[in-house]
Amino acid sequence: xxxxxxxxxxAILVVGMVLAAAxxxxxxxxxxxxxxxxxxxxxxxxxxxxxxxxxxxxxxxGAQALRGMAGTVGARRALCRCLEQSGPSFGVLPxxxxxxxxxxxxxxxxxxxxxxxxxxxx
Numbered sequence: 193x194x195x196x197x198x199x200x201x202x203a204i205l206v207v208g209m210v211l212a213a214a215x216x217x218x219x220x221x222x223x224x225x226x227x228x229x230x231x232x233x234x235x236x237x238x239x240x241x242x243x244x245x246x247x248x249x250x251x252x253x254g255a256q257a258l259r260g261m262a263g264t265v266g267a268r269r270a271l272c273r274c275l276e277q278s279g280p281s282f283g284v285l286p287x288x289x290x291x292x293x294x295x296x297x298x299x300x301x302x303x304x305x306x307x308x309x310x311x312x313x314x
Contacts, residue, residue: 223261225274231258235292239284252296259298265314272310 234250237243247255262268292298 223267223271225271227261228258228271228274231255231261239288239292240282241285241288246295247292251292255292255296255298268313269310272308272313276308276310 231254232251234254235247238247238251258271262271
């Protein structure tokens with residue numbers, strides 16, 4: 193049970209990093225790492241491959257919420273750094289992270305890589 197929780201949390205952090213790279217809505221000062229992680233909690237099972245098929249509706253609502261948190265370049269970079277620093281130990285499947293924006297109809301295309309340079313995010 194603990195491993196599943198850890199993998200879920202890891203999934204949340206990695207996809208957050210991915211989504212933060214191209215999202216729109218709030219000022220950097222208003223966005224916290226905790227907010228980003230909380231928004232993506234429902235995506236954990238999808239991101240670590242614990243469930244087959246599409247992400248849940250609650251996952252997509254969380255992904256949309258995260259998108260809304262990253263309206264400025266500073267906010268996107270801050271979210272990217274937060275999730276980049278926390279994400280590697282969480283067990284997110286990169287392919288699942290790449291699929292999330294399309295499967296949740298976020299209208300964005302984001303390169304997913306453990307080597308994302310947060311300082312280059314616009």
